[in-house]
Amino acid sequence: MLTYILRRVLQTLVVIALLSYVVFTLMALMPGDPVEMMIASNPKITAEDIVRLREFYGLDQPAWKRYANWVGTISQGDLGYSRTYRVPVMELMGPRLLNTLILSVCALSFSLLVGITLGVLSALKPGGRLDSFFSVFSFAGISIPSFWLGIMLIIVFSVKLGWFPAGGTQTIGMEGASWYREFFDRGWYLVLPVMSLSIQQIGTFMRYARSAMMEVLRLDFIRTAKAKGLSRGRVLWKHAFRNALIPLITIAALSLSNVFSGAILTETVFSYQGVGKLVYDSIIANDFNVAMVSFIISVSMVLMMNLVADILYGFADPRISYS
Amino acid sequence: MKYLWTCLAMSLALPAFAAPDNSELKIGISQEFENMNPLIMSMMATTYMSRLVGRALVTLDADNRWVPQLAKDIPSLEKGTAKIVEAGGKKKIVAHWEILDKANWGDGTPMTCADFAFAREVALSPTVSVGERETFGLVEKIDWDPKTPKKCTFTYEKARWDFYQLPQFYPLPKHVEGPVFEKYGKQKEGYEKNSNYVKAPTTPGLYNGPYVISEVKLGDHVTFTPNAHFYGEKAKIRKIIVKLISNTGTMEANLRSGTIDMVSSLGLALDQAIAFEKKAKAEALPFTVLYTPSSTYEHIDINLDTPALKDVRVRKALLHGINREDLVKALFEGRQSAAYHFISPKDPWYTTDPGYVTTYRYSKRLAQKLLDEAGWKVGPDGYRVKDGKRLSFVFMTTSGNKTRELVQTYLQEQWKQLGIEVLIKNEPAKVFFGETTRKRKFAGLVMFAWVSAPESNPRSTLSSKSIPSSKNGWAGQNISGWVNPEVDQAIEAIDLEFDAKKRLQYAHELQKHYTADVPVLPMFYRSDISVIPKNLKNYRMTGHQFAETNEAEKWTLE
Numbered sequence: 001m002l003t004y005i006l007r008r009v010l011q012t013l014v015v016i017a018l019l020s021y022v023v024f025t026l027m028a029l030m031p032g033d034p035v036e037m038m039i040a041s042n043p044k045i046t047a048e049d050i051v052r053l054r055e056f057y058g059l060d061q062p063a064w065k066r067y068a069n070w071v072g073t074i075s076q077g078d079l080g081y082s083r084t085y086r087v088p089v090m091e092l093m094g095p096r097l098l099n100t101l102i103l104s105v106c107a108l109s110f111s112l113l114v115g116i117t118l119g120v121l122s123a124l125k126p127g128g129r130l131d132s133f134f135s136v137f138s139f140a141g142i143s144i145p146s147f148w149l150g151i152m153l154i155i156v157f158s159v160k161l162g163w164f165p166a167g168g169t170q171t172i173g174m175e176g177a178s179w180y181r182e183f184f185d186r187g188w189y190l191v192l193p194v195m196s197l198s199i200q201q202i203g204t205f206m207r208y209a210r211s212a213m214m215e216v217l218r219l220d221f222i223r224t225a226k227a228k229g230l231s232r233g234r235v236l237w238k239h240a241f242r243n244a245l246i247p248l249i250t251i252a253a254l255s256l257s258n259v260f261s262g263a264i265l266t267e268t269v270f271s272y273q274g275v276g277k278l279v280y281d282s283i284i285a286n287d288f289n290v291a292m293v294s295f296i297i298s299v300s301m302v303l304m305m306n307l308v309a310d311i312l313y314g315f316a317d318p319r320i321s322y323s
Numbered sequence: 324m325k326y327l328w329t330c331l332a333m334s335l336a337l338p339a340f341a342a343p344d345n346s347e348l349k350i351g352i353s354q355e356f357e358n359m360n361p362l363i364m365s366m367m368a369t370t371y372m373s374r375l376v377g378r379a380l381v382t383l384d385a386d387n388r389w390v391p392q393l394a395k396d397i398p399s400l401e402k403g404t405a406k407i408v409e410a411g412g413k414k415k416i417v418a419h420w421e422i423l424d425k426a427n428w429g430d431g432t433p434m435t436c437a438d439f440a441f442a443r444e445v446a447l448s449p450t451v452s453v454g455e456r457e458t459f460g461l462v463e464k465i466d467w468d469p470k471t472p473k474k475c476t477f478t479y480e481k482a483r484w485d486f487y488q489l490p491q492f493y494p495l496p497k498h499v500e501g502p503v504f505e506k507y508g509k510q511k512e513g514y515e516k517n518s519n520y521v522k523a524p525t526t527p528g529l530y531n532g533p534y535v536i537s538e539v540k541l542g543d544h545v546t547f548t549p550n551a552h553f554y555g556e557k558a559k560i561r562k563i564i565v566k567l568i569s570n571t572g573t574m575e576a577n578l579r580s581g582t583i584d585m586v587s588s589l590g591l592a593l594d595q596a597i598a599f600e601k602k603a604k605a606e607a608l609p610f611t612v613l614y615t616p617s618s619t620y621e622h623i624d625i626n627l628d629t630p631a632l633k634d635v636r637v638r639k640a641l642l643h644g645i646n647r648e649d650l651v652k653a654l655f656e657g658r659q660s661a662a663y664h665f666i667s668p669k670d671p672w673y674t675t676d677p678g679y680v681t682t683y684r685y686s687k688r689l690a691q692k693l694l695d696e697a698g699w700k701v702g703p704d705g706y707r708v709k710d711g712k713r714l715s716f717v718f719m720t721t722s723g724n725k726t727r728e729l730v731q732t733y734l735q736e737q738w739k740q741l742g743i744e745v746l747i748k749n750e751p752a753k754v755f756f757g758e759t760t761r762k763r764k765f766a767g768l769v770m771f772a773w774v775s776a777p778e779s780n781p782r783s784t785l786s787s788k789s790i791p792s793s794k795n796g797w798a799g800q801n802i803s804g805w806v807n808p809e810v811d812q813a814i815e816a817i818d819l820e821f822d823a824k825k826r827l828q829y830a831h832e833l834q835k836h837y838t839a840d841v842p843v844l845p846m847f848y849r850s851d852i853s854v855i856p857k858n859l860k861n862y863r864m865t866g867h868q869f870a871e872t873n874e875a876e877k878w879t880l881e
Contacts, residue, residue: 032757158580
């Protein structure tokens with residue numbers, strides 16, 4: 001197992017190195033670097049200013065040289081400086097990354113809990129009243145555009161009812177309050193974004209759980225377990241559900257690795273101070289340091305979560321070995 | 324259950340609004356902001372907020388007048404506080420600026436000439452990435468007598484009439500930032516990375532405006548509290564929070580739910596504001612929507628290297644063929660006004676004198692006549708042709724900009740009636756501004772906007788030296804590629820002309836050539852928009868880049 005994990009980690013590092021070079025080169029080819037955007041927005045910039053700034057930012061050098069400089073800097077533990085926000089990347093991204101992680105993990109946990117439970121219940125009596133009701137709910141959840149759902153939630157729960165804040169991450173000035181007040185305050189701000197993100201995910205997880213469970217429940221070993229006189233709960237959760245886990249592990253792992261791109265719309269609609277929009281803006285503005293760090297984290301998340309999923313398969317199904 | 328539904332229905336029907344008072348005002352903006360270092364900042368939202376915490380020697384007020392802020396008076400040749408001197412065969416200006424006795428930094432340290440000299444030193448340092456240095460480069464040196472540290476003598480490298488226009492010559496607190504620059508100033512980007520504006524942005528000594536910053540969360544909000552050491556009248560609102568809501572579609576919901584109390588001029592698009600104003604009136608909401616004409620000039624640049632567009636008759640026909648008055652009424656409900664040239668009506672240089680300016684009223688007949696004269700005849704399919712080629716142009720703008728896309732469709736239809744085919748091809752702003760317009764990679768028409776201060780020299784947009792090319796590093800914004808020697812001459816002369824009447828004459832000459840040659844199709848002047856609570860008093864929008872926050876100390880919620 002350890003050898004398998006080490007081999008996969010090494011593969012991951014190689015993939016990150018290769019992909020980072022490709023992405024850096026592609027970004028260098030994109031029009032509108034920071035100096036070009038300055039020229040477009042400031043008519044007073046002179047030809048001398050342009051030469052000076054290009055040299056200053058190293059934009060006069062070929063992409064491979066700039067990439068080598070970037071690798072050199074990052075290997076010393078310095079993530080660089082954001083050209084757009086004029087602050088160190090670490091200071092800019094750290095809190096936002098944490099916020100996005102909290103939002104995504106809350107939404108994912110809630111969606112998994114509700115989605116799997118409803119999916120399993122649906123699979124027990126396919127075509128029944130409960131299944132039909134849940135199916136309509138899941139398809140509606142999957143089909144509703146998240147930005148529209150977000151706006152609707154704001155209109156109903158913030159504007160009309162005034163139950164939850166329309167946007168933000170926490171009450172301004174709340175930092176430094178007692179931990180439980182801050183905890184509940186942040187939770188209050190999380191309700192609508194989590195609902196918005198979850199409603200779609202619940203539908204997806206419900207469909208996966210339903211079909212996986214339906215498939216397993218038809219198999220012979222389930223009939224055998226029932227014939228042995230095992231309780232319904234034991235048959236369902238210990239025998240059937242464990243065997244239905246593999247597709248769910250895959251989809252859950254992929255969802256978690258998608259924390260950056262998945263929450264962009266939700267973060268924008270709810271003015272949630274997450275990393276999703278920052279990543280998008282940094283790519284648009286050619287803010288290399290922010291975009292590259294985001295990219296590395298994003299790729300690492302995908303590869304790591306795939307690795308985690310592969311390991312979990314072994315626990316879910318003992319027939320899978322890593323020798 | 325029935326009771327629950329009744330309660331729900333009642334709460335849905337009766338949203339409550341609590342009028343804000345002087346204890347707190349929450350302002351919504353839709354644009355991102357960066358750190359507040361006045362030398363480094365370049366984003367509009369940062370500039371908007373910077374006026375709450377920082378003031379300069381002079382500024383342009385809401386009436387478009389240059390007024391002193393940190394200075395006691397504006398130096399002038401007439402008053403004898405400035406004079407033209409000759410040194411090394413060059414004419415220069417020496418001006419005496421006196422800083423207000425009460426002008427202090429937020430920690431009570433008096434502001435002196437040393438803070439201005441320090442700002443200049445940092446801005447011109449090769450290790451600091453200041454975008455445009457012109458403002459600081461114009462001042463050759465700053466001298467003062469240590470006994471009178473608030474009386475500064477500025478020596479300007481050129482004798483220009485607008486030498487006193489230094490609204491962006493911000494002082495830097497030497498007592499706070501000096502040690503940082505001393506320690507890190509020799510490293511590339513060392514100062515800006517370690518500046519207190521980045522590391523300790525709530526340090527009161529960094530600011531000299533009516534407010535200081537008490538909390539910053541990049542990407543979310545900035546909190547401002549009154550500066551006890553401000554030189555002017557004490558700020559009445561005890562806390563101002565500027566909150567970023569990047570999705571303008573949810574700005575209204577945030578306003579209605581009380582998350583914000585008002586929307587700044589960097590908030591709503593015109594169509595959203597018009598729609599909200601109607602709802603606010605119908606529902607008697609406690610908000611006022613304000614519109615003010617701005618100096619932002621929306622126009623269509625023509626690529627003058629395109630063979631068909633080289634002919635001035637075709638360009639004039641394009642202008643005669645569009646009904647700009649109808650356009651602003653139909654699309655903007657008259658909230659924005661039609662433009663006839665590059666100078667806005669708020670600018671003292673503006674004229675519509677027919678002796679100078681040709682306004683090109685809407686006339687299909689005149690447009691058709693001009694096209695016929697240019698040899699473009701109507702073909703069997705209704706489009707005009709000449710030498711077997713159809714009169715067809717690609718018309719580009721920024722994709723996703725709803726207003727511009729509406730205008731495009733409107734114009735496409737009007738030009739079609741003249742037999743001109745217009746093909747719309749839009750691009751994301753990054754590509755459009757970063758590549759297409761900047762490198763003149765368009766064959767027909769491009770629509771975008773310019774922002775200019777009143778009485779400013781249009782060198783960057785009209786001089787032939789400002790045509791972007793690989794030779795000048797693609798600098799300049801004369802995107803059309805317009806070359807007119809008389810215009811170049813006027814542009815060079817206007818800066819050095821101290822006689823206001825003669826300057827006005829030059830400005831009128833520029834407008835004359837601009838409207839005669841039609842290198843650009845003027846469309847409309849944009850309006851700035853704000854939504855404010857009905858009880859907010861003394862709030863004046865400016866319509867130029869020195870935003871309403873310039874007078875924030877006067878705002879009060881009664």
